[in-house]
Every structure is written in structure tokens, then in C-alpha cells.
Amino acid sequence: MMPGVAATRGGEGAVHLRLATIVAGYGALALATCLLAPLVGSTHISLARAFDRSIPFADNVDAQIFFVARMPRVLTGALVGAALAAAGVVMQALLRNPLATPFTLGVSTGAALGAILVITFSATVSVGVFSPVPLASLGGALVASAIVYALATRPGRAMSTMVLLLAGVTLNAFFSALILFVQFLADFTQTYRTVRWLMGDLDVGTFGPIVASLPLVLPAFAMFAVLPRSLNLLSVGADSASTRGVDVGRTQRLAFLSASLATGAAVSLAGPIGFVGIVVPHLVRLMVGVDHRVVLPASALFGAAFLVGCDLVARTVLAPVEVPVGVVTAMLGGPFFLWLLVRKS
Amino acid sequence: MAARQKKLIAIVAALCASLAWPASGQTARRIVSLVPNVTEMLFAVGAGPQVVGVSTYDDFPPETKALPRVGALLDPDTERIFSLRPDLVIVYGSQGELESQFARAGIRVYAYRHAGVGNVMQTIRDVARLAGRTADGDRVVRELTSQLDAVRMRVRGRPRPRTMLVIGRDAGALRGVYVSGGVGFLHDLLDVAGGDDLFADITRESVQPSSETMIVRAPEVIIELRPGDQPAAAALQRERGVWNLLASVPAVRNNRVHLLYGDYLLSAGPRLGRAAETLARVLHPDAFPVADAAGPRR
Numbered sequence: 001m002m003p004g005v006a007a008t009r010g011g012e013g014a015v016h017l018r019l020a021t022i023v024a025g026y027g028a029l030a031l032a033t034c035l036l037a038p039l040v041g042s043t044h045i046s047l048a049r050a051f052d053r054s055i056p057f058a059d060n061v062d063a064q065i066f067f068v069a070r071m072p073r074v075l076t077g078a079l080v081g082a083a084l085a086a087a088g089v090v091m092q093a094l095l096r097n098p099l100a101t102p103f104t105l106g107v108s109t110g111a112a113l114g115a116i117l118v119i120t121f122s123a124t125v126s127v128g129v130f131s132p133v134p135l136a137s138l139g140g141a142l143v144a145s146a147i148v149y150a151l152a153t154r155p156g157r158a159m160s161t162m163v164l165l166l167a168g169v170t171l172n173a174f175f176s177a178l179i180l181f182v183q184f185l186a187d188f189t190q191t192y193r194t195v196r197w198l199m200g201d202l203d204v205g206t207f208g209p210i211v212a213s214l215p216l217v218l219p220a221f222a223m224f225a226v227l228p229r230s231l232n233l234l235s236v237g238a239d240s241a242s243t244r245g246v247d248v249g250r251t252q253r254l255a256f257l258s259a260s261l262a263t264g265a266a267v268s269l270a271g272p273i274g275f276v277g278i279v280v281p282h283l284v285r286l287m288v289g290v291d292h293r294v295v296l297p298a299s300a301l302f303g304a305a306f307l308v309g310c311d312l313v314a315r316t317v318l319a320p321v322e323v324p325v326g327v328v329t330a331m332l333g334g335p336f337f338l339w340l341l342v343r344k345s
Numbered sequence: 346m347a348a349r350q351k352k353l354i355a356i357v358a359a360l361c362a363s364l365a366w367p368a369s370g371q372t373a374r375r376i377v378s379l380v381p382n383v384t385e386m387l388f389a390v391g392a393g394p395q396v397v398g399v400s401t402y403d404d405f406p407p408e409t410k411a412l413p414r415v416g417a418l419l420d421p422d423t424e425r426i427f428s429l430r431p432d433l434v435i436v437y438g439s440q441g442e443l444e445s446q447f448a449r450a451g452i453r454v455y456a457y458r459h460a461g462v463g464n465v466m467q468t469i470r471d472v473a474r475l476a477g478r479t480a481d482g483d484r485v486v487r488e489l490t491s492q493l494d495a496v497r498m499r500v501r502g503r504p505r506p507r508t509m510l511v512i513g514r515d516a517g518a519l520r521g522v523y524v525s526g527g528v529g530f531l532h533d534l535l536d537v538a539g540g541d542d543l544f545a546d547i548t549r550e551s552v553q554p555s556s557e558t559m560i561v562r563a564p565e566v567i568i569e570l571r572p573g574d575q576p577a578a579a580a581l582q583r584e585r586g587v588w589n590l591l592a593s594v595p596a597v598r599n600n601r602v603h604l605l606y607g608d609y610l611l612s613a614g615p616r617l618g619r620a621a622e623t624l625a626r627v628l629h630p631d632a633f634p635v636a637d638a639a640g641p642r643r
Contacts, residue, residue: 043561058592061560067556068590122516131518187402188418193513193521196553202417205519205556320558321547 015293022294026284027300033305034078037312038070042319068205076202077311077325078304079244080270081280083217083262085303086224086279089284089296093231095161101277102263105168105256108272109138109175110144114180115271121185122312124196130212133197134268137256138216141264144171151255158238158248159256199324200273202311209269216265223258224300226290231255236293273307273326279333280306286340306333372477373433373453377415377426382459382614383435384409386469389485390613398429405608413531433475459550462533465613466490485615492618493537496625499632500539508540509564509596511552512611519556519587526552527560530613531570538624539632540566560591567596568603568627575606603627 043065049055051060081170087102095104102108113309114136130138146162152159185189205208230251233241242248247345266273281295288294310328317323377398378384384399389404396409400417403409413429416422418437423446426434434447438458447454455475457468466486510531513523525531527542529550532612535542543564544552554562567588575581581604588594588602596602605623610617626633 039556042555043557044348058598061563061593063559064593065557069555069560118516132516132519133520184420189513191419193523196521201520203520203555294599299625315555315557320544320554320562322555322558 002154009274015291017101019294019297022288023297023301026298026305029080030078030301030305031307033308034074037077037308039064039067040071040312040316042316064304069203071279072204072207072210073202073311073315074308076204076269077208077308079210079213079217079265080202080273081276081303081305082300083220083303083309084273084276085265085280085284085306086296086300087259087262087266088109089292089299090224090227090231090255090259091277092281093235093292094259095165096235097161097165097236098282099278101274102166102259102266103272103274103277104172105148105164105260106144106175106262107260108140108170108267109172109179111141111267112194112198112272113175113179113182114138114140115197116182116186119194119197120182120190130209134212137271138264139266140175141260141267141330144175145256145264147171149260155217157254158242161238164256196324197271198326200271200326200329202270202307202325203322204269213265213269215269216261218264220258220265221300223254224262227251227254227258227308228296230298231292235290270325273329275326275329276303276307276335279329279337283337283340351459354592371432373431373475375429375431376433376435376476377429377431378403378435379415379417379421379440380435380437381405382465382612383455383468383472385459385612385614385616386472386485387476390469390473390476390481392473392478392481395476396424397431405612413466435472459529459613461528461614462493462530462537462617465617469615477483489525489615489618493621496618497537497539500625500629503539503629503632505539506565506601507543508535508566508568508628509543509559509562510540511567511569512567514587517583517587519590521553522559523551523553525549530617530631531611534617534621534624538576538628540568540624540628560594563594564602565595565599566628567594567602568605568624570610571604571606572608572611573606575604608616 006290042263045062045065049060052067055063084102088100091100091102091104092098094100115133118132120137146166148164148171152164183194185195230241231248233244233246234248234251238248257305281299284295284299288298307325307329311325311331313332314323314325368422374395375397376387376392376395378387381400381403384396384403385405387393387396388408390555393406393408396412398413398415399409401414402417403412408600413425415425415465417427421436421443423443425643427450433453435455435457436443438456440456444454454477456474466489469486469489470482471481473485482641506521509521510525511522512525512531513521515521524544525535525542526547526549527545528548532542532545543562544554549588585602585604588597591597605627610620
């Protein structure tokens with residue numbers, strides 16, 4: 001049933017070797033994708049010219065395309081893909097539900113409500129490099145997480161995954177209703193813009209938003225790094241995990257907090273890009289098994305490669321018009337996942 | 346309860362009224378318009394007094410503010426429309442359900458569809474005819490045509506800058522940028538005002554270009570059309586500054602990024618002549634004598 005758990009009882013050395021090999025493989029894939037993706041686009045550019053320091057930046061169209069249009073976009077894709085895929089793994093383990101996604105507990109709907117309020121009422125709040133829409137969506141994500149967290153925690157006791165799930169699903173529905181209400185008040189063009197925001201977009205234009213998201217993303221990934229062993233035990237069941245010495249409450253809080261931070265940052269950067277958070281973890285599990293020590297880092301790396309790849313398709317396939325990246329993730333990820341599922345079973 | 350009864354009575358009354366006056370061929374005396382730019386056309390042809398209800402978004406001419414509001418594209422209040430006893434309802438072409446509802450009640454419906462300047466002229470003629478003001482419709486169309494022709498003449502023979510006409514963007518960031526494509530009244534206006542549409546090859550009313558596409562297509566002029574009044578100088582400066590990201594684009598380098606504010610710029614109606622002149626003044630400042638540099642009259 002649980003080869004990952006079995007492996008923990010096996011030789012630690014063998015596990016570490018396997019972990020290192022697999023993670024190195026996925027790391028190479030992610031790195032290759034991130035290096036290749038900026039070279040390809042709707043137009044041909046000369047790399048030599050792009051890196052030619054003797055040409056002033058304002059005169060250097062190739063450099064502009066490389067450093068404004070492509071690099072921030074690829075990095076955003078990698079960051080968002082990694083964050084969503086890892087958050088998906090953590091959510092599935094925390095809720096012990098293979099259908100859980102980073103958006104199950106209302107984080108993305110909260111973010112969407114924030115974004116839509118700003119778009120509809122043309123608010124112009126901005127803080128540092130955060131422009132109004134990302135700022136509001138981040139706020140919405142954090143508020144939604146805080147509500148779910150407050151509802152599901154009781155002092156001194158483990159979280160009830162049942163309460164978590166129900167609170168999350170209900171909050172999702174409630175925020176969705178608020179979104180519909182705001183859209184109802186909005187005019188036609190604003191509604192169109194909010195619908196477009198929901199499809200996801202990685203064209204951030206500068207490195208500013210990426211840097212701004214790091215204070216959220218880095219702690220989230222630091223927490224991801226310490227979670228896998230406890231998640232392995234937790235995914236068997238809270239009771240059996242606690243008999244094996246896992247502080248279940250602490251693990252759940254860490255899992256919830258890290259997944260929420262990563263998801264909130266990802267959604268505020270690029271909108272709620274669907275499918276990455278559910279398809280990538282399952283794809284990776286089909287390929288490497290269920291040990292979270294492998295699945296979590298491999299999913300993050302594969303998620304980065306997957307989203308960067310999907311965005312490459314999105315920006316080239318119908319150029320000069322772009323396909324929303326959220327559409328591509330579902331259209332490419334869905335059939336691929338089904339194919340792997342059928343082939344494996 | 347009483348309100349509901351009243352509404353029911355009103356509906357029955359409306360049904361009787363519409364049965365009493367067979368719809369076709371009659372001059373419309375009680376018009377409800379769900380389309381703000383068509384409302385504007387009705388007032389322009391002098392049919393304002395015949396308008397008895399407008400959409401939630403109507404605010405021009407100012408007289409519309411006193412009229413009953415009956416919802417809009419997504420939320421038409423059918424009961425309220427019936428209660429106004431209209432003999433002509435102007436809806437969007439996509440409101441098919443509503444159209445058939447009124448048709449069943451014997452109320453005439455005019456379905457408006459968004460398209461180019463030619464369609465604006467035709468719509469003015471159509472609604473004028475329905476309101477029994479055919480001659481006024483022809484006059485308004487003549488005036489609008491001559492205004493547009495005047496603008497076209499002013500800029501004739503001048504080099505036509507490749508222009509990106511921006512109709513939507515996220516606040517404070519170069520994201521969610523929407524521009525005019527190769528069809529629609531905004532594309533036509535740009536053509537009249539002496540600019541070449543940067544996205545004329547894409548036969549859609551609006552296009553969302555990536556930053557790569559914007560850099561590669563390198564517009565010589567960027568014009569952002571925004572509804573409402575011009576904000577304070579600092580906010581305006583900040584919004585214009587967003588474009589500095591595209592440092593290699595000629596419009597940015599040559600300081601030819603313009604943010605224009607005003608609802609009339611985005612309304613496919615009788616104020617198009619004024620909108621065309623505003624665009625032309627930005628695209629070809631030399632074509633307009635310094636004496637009237639203040640901008641077109643309202």
C-alpha cells in the first residue's frame with residue numbers, strides 16, 4: 001500500500017540515494033526548461049545582441065524582449081508552478097484526499113474576490129512594487145486562510161480535517177457568491193477583465209513582483225522542506241502518526257500555513273492557474289511513488305517545468321494573440337494525466 | 346403584496362396596451378433603452394421626450410439621470426420595463442431571451458450590435474425612423490459625417506504614425522492590457538484621426554497583446570482611452586510612467602504616450618466626431634492651429 005512508508009523502515013542510505021537521483025533528474029528538467037524557454041517566443045531574437053552591453057538598453061530591442069517580456073515571465077512561471085504543485089502535495093496529504101488542490105480551502109476564491117473588488121471599483125491602492133490587483137488578491141488569500149484556520153483549530157488539539165474541508169468548501173461557495181454579486185454590480189468590460197484574470201497570466205513585465213513575493217514563498221518552501229517525513233506518517237492517519245511520535249497538530253499547522261502562503265503568493269502573481277496543483281502531484285506520484293520526501297521536491301520541480309512549458313505554448317501557439325495559460329494547463333495536463341493513468345493501471 | 350399586485354396590474358395593462366396598438370409601422374412614443382449609446386442617439390435626434398426608461402449605466406445626456414432605471418445587459422428588470430408600458434425596447438443583440446419575451450408581449454424590439462462607425466450611422470437612422478424622426482436622424486448623421494470628414498481632411502497627407510489604441514489596463518501595472526484590433530468603431534476612429542492601427546491585422550474588436558508583442562510591434566504612439574475624469578497630476582504621472590518599462594518602444598522614447606480621459610471617447614454615438622478630433626489633436630498636433638489648442642468643444 002504505502003511503499004514510501006515501507007521505505008522509511010528500510011535503509012536510510014538507499015532512500016537518500018534514490019531521493020538525490022530523482023530530485024536531481026527533476027531539477028535538471030526544470031533547469032533545462034527555464035533555460036530554454038526564454039530563447040523561444042513569438043519572435044526570433046539574437047542572444048548575442050540581447051547580452052551586448054555596448055548597446056544602450058533603450059535601443060536594444062532584443063534585450064528588452066529577453067529581460068522584460070521573457071525572463072520575468074519564465075521565472076514567474078517557475079515560481080508559481082513550483083508553489084502550486086508543492087502546495088497541492090501538502091494539501092492532499094493534510095486533508096488525506098487525492099482530490100484536494102491548493103484552492104480547496106478557499107485561498108484562491110478569497111484572492112479572486114480581492115482582485116475583483118479592485119478591478120470593479122477601480123481602486124488605486126498600491127504598496128511598493130505591489131500594484132493594486134496583486135495586492136488585493138494577496139489580501140483576499142490571507143483573509144480566507146485566516147478564516148479557515150480560525151474555524152478549524154481548537155487550542156491544544158489536532159485540526160479536524162473534516163472541519164477544515166467543510167469550512168474550506170463552504171468559504172469557497174460563500175466567496176464565489178460574493179464574486180458573482182460584485183460582478184453583477186460591475187459593468188460589462190470589468191466583468192470581462194475579471195473573467196480574464198481568473199484564467200491566469202504570467203506576463204508580469206518586471207522582476208519586481210517576483211521579488212515582492214519572495215517573503216511569502218521562501219518561508220513556505222522552508223516549511224515544505226521540513227514537512228515530508230511527518231506528511232508520510234500523517235497520510236496514513238492522524239492517530240497512527242501520533243503514536244509514531246509525530247506532533248500532529250504542529251504538522252497540520254505547518255502544512256496549512258505553508259500551503260496557504262505559497263498559494264496566496266502564486267495567485268497574487270499570476271491569477272488562479274488551475275490544474276497544476278492537482279495534476280502535477282499525481283503525475284509525479286505515478287512516476288516515483290508516494291514517499292513525500294521524493295514527491296514534494298519532485299512535484300515542485302516538475303510543477304515549475306510544467307507551467308513554464310505550458311506558458312511557452314500559450315505565448316507561441318496562436319501568436320501574436322495569446323492563449324490564457326490556465327486554459328493550456330488544463331488542455332495539455334488533462335489528456336496527459338489520463339493517458340498516464342490508463343497506461344499505469 | 347400591494348406592490349406585487351400593482352406590478353401584475355401594470356403587466357396586464359402593458360399587455361393590453363400593446364395589443365391595442367399593433368406594433369409595426371407605428372411611431373414609438375414610449376421608448377425604453379438598455380443601451381447607453383443608443384439612448385444618446387435618441388436624445389440627439391430629439392426623441393428624448395419619448396424615452397421613458399434607461400439602463401443602469403446611462404449618464405449622458407444629463408436628462409437621462411432623472412429617468413427610471415431598468416437594469417442593463419446582464420440584469421434587465423423585465424417587470425419594470427413592462428410597467429413603463431413601452432412600445433419600443435432597445436436591447437443588445439445578445440439579449441435574445443429578452444427580445445422574444447417582448448415580442449410575445451407584442452412590444453417592438455430593436456436589437457443593437459456593436460460594430461464600426463458605419464453601424465453607428467445606421468443605428469442613428471434606424472432609431473430615428475422608429476421614433477418618427479427620420480429627418481432628424483438624417484441631419485445627425487450628416488453632421489457626424491461632416492465632423493469626421495473635417496477631421497480626416499485636417500490630417501490628410503500627413504505621415505500616419507503606427508498607433509496602439511489601449512482600451513483597458515490593470516491599474517498601476519503593465520498587465521491586462523487590451524488594445525483595439527482591426528474592427529470596430531475605435532479602429533475606425535483611429536483611421537479617421539490619421540493613425541495606423543498597430544493591430545489592424547487582427548480582425549477582432551479587442552486584442553490582449555503580450556509585452557513581447559508590444560515591444561516587437563514597436564508603436565510610434567500609444568493612446569490610452571479611459572472613462573471618467575482626468576485624475577490628479579501625481580496619479581496621472583504614475584499611470585503614464587507604467588509604460589516606461591517598454592524603453593525601446595518609439596512611443597515611450599519619443600514621449601508619445603497619451604492618457605486621454607472622458608466617457609465620450611468610448612461611446613459609439615453622436616459624440617464620435619468630438620472623439621475623433623481629440624485623437625487627431627494627439628496624433629497630429631501640428632495640424633491644429635495653436636489658437637484653438639484648448640481641445641474640441643464639448
